[in-house]
Amino acid sequence: MASRTGAVLVASGGATLLALFVFTAPLSIVPAVAGGLGAGAVATSWILSSMSLGLAVALLPAGAVGDDFGRRRVFVAGALVTAVGSVLCAVAPGPLTFIGGRVVEGLGSAALIACGLAVLGPAFPDAAGRARATGLWGACLGAGIAIGPLAGAALNHDWRVLYVVITVLSLGVAVLGWVLLEESVSARARTVDLPGALLLGGGLAALLAALTEGRQGWTSPLELTLVAAAVVLLAAFFAHQNSAGGGMLDLALFRRPALVSATAGAFVAGAGVTALMAFLGTMLENGLAVSPLTAALVVLGWSATSVVSALLTRRLPATLSGGARLSAGFVVVAAGLVPLAFVTPASAxxxxxxxxxxxxxxxxxxxxxxxxxxxxSVPPHRAGMGSGINNTSRYVGAALGVTVVSVLAVHGTPTPATLTAGWNTAVLVGIAVSLLGAAAIAALTVRAKRATAAVTRAAVEHIRPLGNGS
Structure with missing residues (x-):
């Protein structure tokens, strides 16, 4: 049994590390990629955002399809799709092909993340085992974020080699998943909610496209059309899910305070610290005039620490609720961001x-x-859906956060002085987002405890008369 759970951990952790490696590797070499492809300002924004589009569109459908048709099957397919996207990036003659490849990488990585996390539920049904497993999963997430920019900076001279490496790694993860994972599915009848997938995919695609194009201005006809399309399609998606009884997204799950807290926490993590760290390399290179490798090493101070911290989280008392851990974590994040809000071009x-x-x-x-x-926070047969909900919220939050950071930090023709001043403002916004998230999750946690206590008291009062009469 130990070897079985160990195999699941290896496959899950390896897939998560790869997905975040793919996501972050280009962040330190955007100027080299954009220059090599002849990309303008708009295309460069899409180079940064295109994988987020694929992730956000596919995370929830991939989790739901994995629940119904097999998590291992979707996991392996995701690794193969990631490899195809990486090949497109490696051979791209221009920005359009490269952006398309990054979207495909996002689609494949979504399956790796959603099903890689979902397989931990059946493999670790006990709370203590699950805490250890998800701690390792969180560490692999941080490790991917740490290694990606370093690898990108090391291959800055020939960035196409990076995508050849990613192709090989993706094929390796496909083999790993096929060999190490056992198939797991939900107990319900297999269904495909195609209308729901199309509405969600179209709505999220329009939303992320609006956020990306919005960096150039918010009043163009294209921008207004994208915003309107996002509102209409996402509203139609939720209406469809309500009438269809949860084909792609079971809305009844949001009656669970723990899921609401986790979803809110994922959004705050993406919109706050993740968005800031995604832009930090750009600020360091253009604001403090450091090399891509130096910038990646500085960001490593955050990402490497998160790896160690995620592994140590399993040592926290089991009595400490998930909501309490999230709230405390966001307060610590906010405290750490404070010194980052006073940067000048002369800062070391x-x-x-x-x-x-x-x-x-x-x-x-x-x-x-x-x-x-x-x-x-979800029933075992909904593990893929729970993972999809959580990670979709994270990457939508990150897309929104990166847009806000970019708008605040870049004004007209940026100079080191204006860039660092804008960065400082963006950090203050990130601190506020983290603290508001901590407060909201704490309030949800208190409310959940009160509701549980009320149910327990009602049960005791119902049982007491029966005990007195026996």
Missing amino acids: PAALLPGLVVAGFGTGVVNASLGREAVA
Whole structure:
């Protein structure tokens, strides 16, 4: 049994590490990629955002389809799709093909993340085992974020080689999943909610496209059309799910406070610290005039600390609820971000490290706690859906957060002074988002405890008369 659970951990952790590696690797080499492809300002924005589009569109459908048709099957398919997207990026003659490849990578990585987390539920049914497993999952998430920018910076001279490496790694993960995982499905009849998938995919695609195009301005006809399309399609999706009884998204699950807390926490993590860290490399290179490798090493202070912190989270008392862990984690993140809000062009990169380490510690707690809550807050047969909900919320939040950070940090023709000043403002917004998230999750946790206590008292009062009469 130990070897079985170990195999699941290897496959799940490896897939999560790969997906985040693919997501973050280009962040440190955007100028080289854009220059090599002849990309303009709009195309460069899409180079940054295109994989987020694929992730956000496919995470929830991939989790739901994995529940119904086999998590291992969808996991392996996701690795193969990621490999196809990476080949497109490696051979791209221009920005359009590269952006398409990044979207395909996002689609494949969505299946890896959703099903890679979902397989932990059946393999670790006990709370203690699940805490250890999701702690490792959170550490692999942080490790992918840490390794990606370093690998990108190391291959800055020939970025196409990076995508050849990703192709090989993706094929390796496909083999790993096929060999190590056992098939697991939900007990319900197999169904495909094609209308729901199309409405959700179209709505999220329009939303993320609006956020990306919005960096150039918010009043163009294209921008207004995308916003309107997102509102209409997403409203239609929720109406369809309500009438269809939860084909793609079971709305009844949101009656569970733990799922609401986890979903809110994932959004806050994406919109706050993740968005800031995605932009930090750009700020360091253009605002403080450091090399891509130096920028990646500075960001490593945050991401590497989150790996260690996620592994240590399993040592927290079992009595500490998921909501309490999330709230505490976000408070620590906010505290770590404070020193990052006072950057000038003359700042030394090393001066940011203490704050990044503190923020990384809080991020690791958040990542591990979100992984645990994503599978523990839904019934076992909905593990893929729970994972999809959680991670969709994270990447939609990240897309929104990156847009806000970009708008705040970049004004007209940026200079080191305006870029660092805008970054400082963006950090203050990130601190506020983290603290508001901590407060909201704490309020949900208190409400859930009161509801549980009320149910327990009612049960005791119902049983007491029966006991007196016996």
